[in-house]
Amino acid sequence: MERVAKDDPRAASLPFIYTPLPVIGTSAEVLDRFIVGNDPDTGKPVIKEIIDVLTKPISKTKLAPESPKTVKAATPRELLGPDTEDNLQRLFYESGWTDGLPIILPTEERVKRMLAGTSASPDEVADESFRFDTGEIVQYTVTNIAVIAVMAGARPEYFPVILAVVSTRQPALIGSTTAFGAMLLVNGPIRNEIDMNSSIGAFSPINQANSVIGRAWTLMSICRGYAKPKKTFWSSQGNNLNYNNMCVAEGEERSVWTPFHVDKGFKADESVVSTFRGWALLSTSGAASHRSLGEELNIQLAVMPPLDSAATIIMDPLVARNLKENEGFNTKQDFARWMSQNIKMPAGQYWKTDYIDMLVASAAYSGVEPYASWKKLPDDTLIAPYHNPDNINIIVVGGETSPLWKASNYYYTGSASIDKWRAKKSSD
Amino acid sequence: MGESQAGFNVGQRTQVALLVKDAAKPGTFEWREIMSSEVRLSVMSPETGVQKAKGGPSGGPPGGPPPGMGGPPPSLTSFARRLDTLENKTVYLVDIGFGGGYNFMLQLQKWFKEHMPSVTTIVKRKPGNVFMDDKNDLWEEVKAKGHAVVLGVAG
Numbered sequence: 352m353e354r355v356a357k358d359d360p361r362a363a364s365l366p367f368i369y370t371p372l373p374v375i376g377t378s379a380e381v382l383d384r385f386i387v388g389n390d391p392d393t394g395k396p397v398i399k400e401i402i403d404v405l406t407k408p409i410s411k412t413k414l415a416p417e418s419p420k421t422v423k424a425a426t427p428r429e430l431l432g433p434d435t436e437d438n439l440q441r442l443f444y445e446s447g448w449t450d451g452l453p454i455i456l457p458t459e460e461r462v463k464r465m466l467a468g469t470s471a472s473p474d475e476v477a478d479e480s481f482r483f484d485t486g487e488i489v490q491y492t493v494t495n496i497a498v499i500a501v502m503a504g505a506r507p508e509y510f511p512v513i514l515a516v517v518s519t520r521q522p523a524l525i526g527s528t529t530a531f532g533a534m535l536l537v538n539g540p541i542r543n544e545i546d547m548n549s550s551i552g553a554f555s556p557i558n559q560a561n562s563v564i565g566r567a568w569t570l571m572s573i574c575r576g577y578a579k580p581k582k583t584f585w586s587s588q589g590n591n592l593n594y595n596n597m598c599v600a601e602g603e604e605r606s607v608w609t610p611f612h613v614d615k616g617f618k619a620d621e622s623v624v625s626t627f628r629g630w631a632l633l634s635t636s637g638a639a640s641h642r643s644l645g646e647e648l649n650i651q652l653a654v655m656p657p658l659d660s661a662a663t664i665i666m667d668p669l670v671a672r673n674l675k676e677n678e679g680f681n682t683k684q685d686f687a688r689w690m691s692q693n694i695k696m697p698a699g700q701y702w703k704t705d706y707i708d709m710l711v712a713s714a715a716y717s718g719v720e721p722y723a724s725w726k727k728l729p730d731d732t733l734i735a736p737y738h739n740p741d742n743i744n745i746i747v748v749g750g751e752t753s754p755l756w757k758a759s760n761y762y763y764t765g766s767a768s769i770d771k772w773r774a775k776k777s778s779d
Numbered sequence: 780m781g782e783s784q785a786g787f788n789v790g791q792r793t794q795v796a797l798l799v800k801d802a803a804k805p806g807t808f809e810w811r812e813i814m815s816s817e818v819r820l821s822v823m824s825p826e827t828g829v830q831k832a833k834g835g836p837s838g839g840p841p842g843g844p845p846p847g848m849g850g851p852p853p854s855l856t857s858f859a860r861r862l863d864t865l866e867n868k869t870v871y872l873v874d875i876g877f878g879g880g881y882n883f884m885l886q887l888q889k890w891f892k893e894h895m896p897s898v899t900t901i902v903k904r905k906p907g908n909v910f911m912d913d914k915n916d917l918w919e920e921v922k923a924k925g926h927a928v929v930l931g932v933a934g
Contacts (some may be wrong), residue, residue, distance in 0.1 A: 370883075370932070373879070373934055374879035374880065374882075374933075375878040375879035376879065379882065379886055382882060383886055383889075383890070385883075386887055398887075398890060401887075402865060406861055406862050406863065407861060408861055409858060409861060429824055430821050431823070431824050432819065432822055433819035433820060433821045434820065435817045435819055435820075436818070436820060439820060439822055443825075446826075448825050457822050457823045457825065458820055458822050458823070459821070459822075459823060462823050495825075495827055498827070499825050574826060705878040708876070709876055709877060710909065713876065713906060713907050713909070716906040716907075717907075
């Protein structure tokens with residue numbers, strides 16, 4: 352742990368003292384033992400170290416610590432090899448550039464063919480991102496992105512979608528100790544042009560475009576150094592949804608409601624990617640024969656309190672149609688409003704959820720409503736944590752073989768137009 | 780002649796072979812490999828990108844460094860002089876807001892009460908976001924009323 356803290360130059364001279372993990376969820380008796388017990392890094396009693404740090408003169412080595420080794424990114428070679436396919440596959444894996452699955456090797460010919468999928472210049476800067484491992488901001492050109500698109504197995508006609516994902520500047524993987532998942536939604540005409548799946552098994556590993564576009568997003572994060580364990584990547588358990596980030600198309604033709612991108616201000620005939628992130632995803636068995644969908648959601652969402660009222664509900668067209676035709680929700684916004692008013696949980700349950708306490712309590716302390724008022728309530732008082740219906744995302748996906756839905760605490764992180772990246776047709 | 784030559788691409792390997800009569804088995808033929816070479820490829824690196832600059836202070840992702848990262852390290856001369864003793868001093872125990880931190884500080888306070896009763900301890904929770912610095916009254920209070928501070932805990 353010490354080595355990790357000292358990797359950050361800002362922390363190099365600060366005194367750190369460690370207890371065993373976990374601190375979260377341990378009893379007072381265990382914490383007492385941690386305090387008198389030994390620091391796992393030094394083997395010295397924690398309480399003695401605390402007192403020493405506060406009362407002993409600062410050592411010269413603390414005041415002038417050895418500078419942490421800054422790892423400046425070496426100028427990468429543009430071309431690797433020549434070598435055999437087996438050796439190159441091994442090189443890519445051992446360099447930490449893959450998800451562990453074999454990749455398509457990005458030969459210059461393949462990258463050139465990928466570039467034909469966009470009208471953007473190969474040298475155009477498509478993205479800029481911060482590298483946690485080197486502290487540098489790096490710009491990536493369309494060609495750089497094409498290399499990764501090839502690796503993921505993309506066809507050139509998928510490339511505009513991948514470039515649009517990149518332009519959102521949202522990484523698929525982030526350096527949390529928790530297990531974030533991400534989701535990638537495609538709307539508009541391009542869904543059908545590239546044969547994306549929005550119907551039966553849309554989230555299953557059976558469709559090339561869904562699989563490959565979502566994989567490209569993760570490979571992007573991996574190749575930018577976001578997935579180096581204990582260096583830039585800390586997720587204790589990880590999340591296998593990151594293999595393709597739930598990449599899916601919305602079933603616009605079968606939905607009784609407006610498409611998601613139209614809700615976000617785009618034109619219906621525009622092709623758009625939207626990204627989401629969250630922790631909890633509950634895939635239901637579709638059981639709503641004894642309770643209404645609203646009652647089911649009330650039970651399901653109670654186990655995943657929302658950050659800033661955010662939820663994402665992905666429902667089969669059958670579910671949306673039932674809500675509209677039989678329950679009177681003419682628009683998805685009507686149903687989101689119903690959810691925001693009717694999904695309740697006790698205030699104590701909400702505030703005692705660790706990530707709510709960590710990430711929302713500060714808003715309550717600074718007077719932001721409704722959190723400031725909720726903080727003053729008795730534990731058993733019911734609150735409506737989905738207080739802002741605008742942050743409840745409703746998406747329609749499925750093959751209409753069963754009225755299924757998925758409920759999640761995923762929050763919307765942004766959308767980007769795909770059309771600006773598309774190759775010009777010969778008639779254009 | 781009784782012989783025939785052919786080239787094959789077998790996976791990553793190019794093979795050239797002869798079809799020859801098998802002397803031991805009249806009327807049968809077999810392929811004999813006479814040359815083999817593996818295909819060697821040059822590929823483009825996925826790591827290429829143009830370094831623009833070291834990260835500077837920013838409002839956080841996407842794109843830029845997260846809050847607090849990328850700026851210069853703190854000045855080494857800014858550390859407070861250490862105390863000679865904690866006896867009769869006031870020590871702030873500041874929980875940053877990460878899960879379990881507040882309970883840890885309460886137990887640390889209990890330890891001081893039991894073992895160093897002359898030390899006054901004040902447990903506070905940092906009011907701002909757990910992952911960000913606070914520009915608020917707490918640090919001023921610590922400076923004005925406290926002699927030392929223990930900040931933590933995460934995990």
